[in-house]
Amino acid sequence: MLRSISYFNPLRLLLSVAVATCFLITPGVGALAQSADPLPSWADGKVKQAIQRFVVDVTTEDGANYVPRAKRIAVFDNDGTLWSERPWVQGLFIEHLLRKAAASNPALADEQPYKAAIENDREFFEKGGMRDYQVAIRRTMTELSREDFDAEVRSFFATSRHPTFNVPYQQTVYQPALELLAYLRANGFKTYICSGGGVDFMRAMSSDFYGIETDQVIGTSYKKELREVDGKWVLESTAELNTFNNRDQKAVNIDLHIGQRPLLVMGNAGGKGDIGMLGYSQGRDGPSLQLIIDHNDEAREFAYAEDDNASLNAAKENGWHIISMKDDWSAIYPPRD
Amino acid sequence: MLRSISYFNPLRLLLSVAVATCFLITPGVGALAQSADPLPSWADGKVKQAIQRFVVDVTTEDGANYVPRAKRIAVFDNDGTLWSERPWVQGLFIEHLLRKAAASNPALADEQPYKAAIENDREFFEKGGMRDYQVAIRRTMTELSREDFDAEVRSFFATSRHPTFNVPYQQTVYQPALELLAYLRANGFKTYICSGGGVDFMRAMSSDFYGIETDQVIGTSYKKELREVDGKWVLESTAELNTFNNRDQKAVNIDLHIGQRPLLVMGNAGGKGDIGMLGYSQGRDGPSLQLIIDHNDEAREFAYAEDDNASLNAAKENGWHIISMKDDWSAIYPPRD
Numbered sequence: 185m186l187r188s189i190s191y192f193n194p195l196r197l198l199l200s201v202a203v204a205t206c207f208l209i210t211p212g213v214g215a216l217a218q219s220a221d222p223l224p225s226w227a228d229g230k231v232k233q234a235i236q237r238f239v240v241d242v243t244t245e246d247g248a249n250y251v252p253r254a255k256r257i258a259v260f261d262n263d264g265t266l267w268s269e270r271p272w273v274q275g276l277f278i279e280h281l282l283r284k285a286a287a288s289n290p291a292l293a294d295e296q297p298y299k300a301a302i303e304n305d306r307e308f309f310e311k312g313g314m315r316d317y318q319v320a321i322r323r324t325m326t327e328l329s330r331e332d333f334d335a336e337v338r339s340f341f342a343t344s345r346h347p348t349f350n351v352p353y354q355q356t357v358y359q360p361a362l363e364l365l366a367y368l369r370a371n372g373f374k375t376y377i378c379s380g381g382g383v384d385f386m387r388a389m390s391s392d393f394y395g396i397e398t399d400q401v402i403g404t405s406y407k408k409e410l411r412e413v414d415g416k417w418v419l420e421s422t423a424e425l426n427t428f429n430n431r432d433q434k435a436v437n438i439d440l441h442i443g444q445r446p447l448l449v450m451g452n453a454g455g456k457g458d459i460g461m462l463g464y465s466q467g468r469d470g471p472s473l474q475l476i477i478d479h480n481d482e483a484r485e486f487a488y489a490e491d492d493n494a495s496l497n498a499a500k501e502n503g504w505h506i507i508s509m510k511d512d513w514s515a516i517y518p519p520r521d
Numbered sequence: 522m523l524r525s526i527s528y529f530n531p532l533r534l535l536l537s538v539a540v541a542t543c544f545l546i547t548p549g550v551g552a553l554a555q556s557a558d559p560l561p562s563w564a565d566g567k568v569k570q571a572i573q574r575f576v577v578d579v580t581t582e583d584g585a586n587y588v589p590r591a592k593r594i595a596v597f598d599n600d601g602t603l604w605s606e607r608p609w610v611q612g613l614f615i616e617h618l619l620r621k622a623a624a625s626n627p628a629l630a631d632e633q634p635y636k637a638a639i640e641n642d643r644e645f646f647e648k649g650g651m652r653d654y655q656v657a658i659r660r661t662m663t664e665l666s667r668e669d670f671d672a673e674v675r676s677f678f679a680t681s682r683h684p685t686f687n688v689p690y691q692q693t694v695y696q697p698a699l700e701l702l703a704y705l706r707a708n709g710f711k712t713y714i715c716s717g718g719g720v721d722f723m724r725a726m727s728s729d730f731y732g733i734e735t736d737q738v739i740g741t742s743y744k745k746e747l748r749e750v751d752g753k754w755v756l757e758s759t760a761e762l763n764t765f766n767n768r769d770q771k772a773v774n775i776d777l778h779i780g781q782r783p784l785l786v787m788g789n790a791g792g793k794g795d796i797g798m799l800g801y802s803q804g805r806d807g808p809s810l811q812l813i814i815d816h817n818d819e820a821r822e823f824a825y826a827e828d829d830n831a832s833l834n835a836a837k838e839n840g841w842h843i844i845s846m847k848d849d850w851s852a853i854y855p856p857r858d
Contacts, residue, residue, distance in 0.1 A: 398780030410769040432747040443735030455730045
């Protein structure tokens with residue numbers, strides 16, 4: 185029953201990619217993978233059809249829109265595109281770090297933002313918005329080396345659960361996004377994250393959660409310095425922002441890291457963050473595909489929109505495909521074991 | 522005669538990589554590739570042995586030093602490491618751009634640095650060093666979009682020849698470096714460039730010259746802005762430096778782009794530019810290999826050293842492998858057709 189393959193199972197996923205890879209160099213093994221629906225959690229409809237038509241189009245060697253493998257670049261936002269962004273998980277991680285810092289230095293417990301983190305004062309952080317998070321980020325991250333920070337993130341994910349759904353965070357990734365990532369890779373695409381999230385935070389989870397390695401993750405970063413510590417050269421964060429990877433900067437950083445306009449970009453409405461990279465992709469010479477998620481599924485996830493609807497308006501003006509979570513995704517999350 | 526395979530032939534190279542890839546998923550096809558010497562232009566000696574021992578070591582699945590494929594990151598400097606750096610090719614390209622600009626706007630012909638470019642006044646640029654090049658870069662590059670700049674570089678390489686050797690620049694790449702790149706890739710390494718050269722300049726030649734795609738090139742860059750031009754979103758350079766990718770910044774930018782300490786780094790002595798990334802690689806937990814080229818071959822290339830010998834001294838102190846061009850490379854350039 186090939187139709188029942190769950191693309192979320194990492195071993196099966198690896199196998200399907202390996203089989204697809206071998207096709208390229210071992211003719212005659214054929215029909216197997218092509219008969220299965222690679223996007224079982226996508227409802228039949230215009231968006232799913234557009235994706236599949238596009239992938240066939242750019243991979244058909246004699247076709248007018250054929251794109252060589254080196255140019256099959258697919259870029260995904262993270263928060264709200266690959267996993268749920270309510271509440272903001274990186275924010276919860278920062279609160280976790282603040283609590284840890286206060287535990288080892290009790291004098292901090294009465295100071296903000298430590299106090300708010302200890303008291304789980306969500307309002308404090310939500311009222312302050314990014315500003316308080318920035319302050320918190322600077323206070324907690326500049327003292328950690330690259331490797332120490334990575335270990336902290338991994339430990340957070342190993343021990344924490346999503347506050348609304350009460351599941352490990354890996355269960356809050358979108359199953360349709362996982363299927364799309366696997367489908368694109370099996371068709372020779374390289375898959376990247378380009379997100380406002382902290383690059384080191386995302387890199388500590390992107391391989392386990394999405395199969396995306398560290399070098400294919402682009403995010404917000406602080407400047408670092410190379411220092412000798414106990415005879416070993418380490419990189420330490422400074423408090424100076426290197427890049428806030430949002431809006432137009434997403435296009436700028438895609439160029440800096442990848443050096444090509446993406447063939448496919450998927451983002452989401454909610455914070456206007458992805459308009460820049462969707463438009464930049466569309467400016468590509470030759471074919472390109474833009475996808476943007478409308479968070480309209482209060483029953484299964486969350487429903488939210490922008491004040492001025494800027495992202496969805498841009499989508500309509502420019503012919504980007506709007507993914508209705510409610511209608512286009514038959515499942516939101518991976519099946520629970 | 523497998524020993525006579527030239528790894529420079531792109532088709533043969535592709536075939537050998539394809540064969541190596543298929544081994545991974547098609548057991549029992551075995552012995553073929555392993556019997557050929559993957560590094561025929563490297564003289565038998567300590568350095569060649571160290572490279573081969575290291576690669577076997579980190580790819581032997583039951584071994585103590587096994588490194589999974591996702592962590593097999595190899596980083597190469599460009600100028601003086603992958604191709605000859607005398608004279609500085611990017612500098613010649615900038616002079617070419619200056620001449621073009623003056624040709625389309627004759628009022629510039631009497632101004633510096635245009636005048637020096639027109640008169641081929643090498644002394645002007647060499648005396649000014651990086652400073653004059655920086656001025657020239659700013660004057661010429663900020664008016665070009667990403668795509669226009671790319672086209673300019675490609676046209677330069679299609680029509681220009683190396684001033685000393687009188688060959689197309691592609692003939693000034695180092696054959697032993699090409700063999701090492703192919704050998705590493707066949708063993709599951711991802712190969713990157715991390716160089717002081719301009720990132721957009723290198724990206725326009727790295728695929729043709731080295732088989733390294735744009736997303737695996739890290740270099741010096743200027744800040745860019747997303748602008749709408751004739752209804753299309755394009756990235757344009759500003760005159761503000763984003764990063765000068767040299768010395769410690771090479772380690773910083775490896776972290777920014779790759780997010781891991783490299784398993785292998787190869788650089789060269791001459792400008793002290795690679796000490797930072799060699800040391801950063803060596804700080805990796807587990808095995809790592811550092812290689813640094815000593816340009817000591819006046820007969821076949823150039824002989825030059827640093828005033829204070831900082832790079833080679835650091836190599837001796839830290840146990841990095843020094844590649845003597847004279848003794849360790851039996852050929853320097855690809856065979857001429």
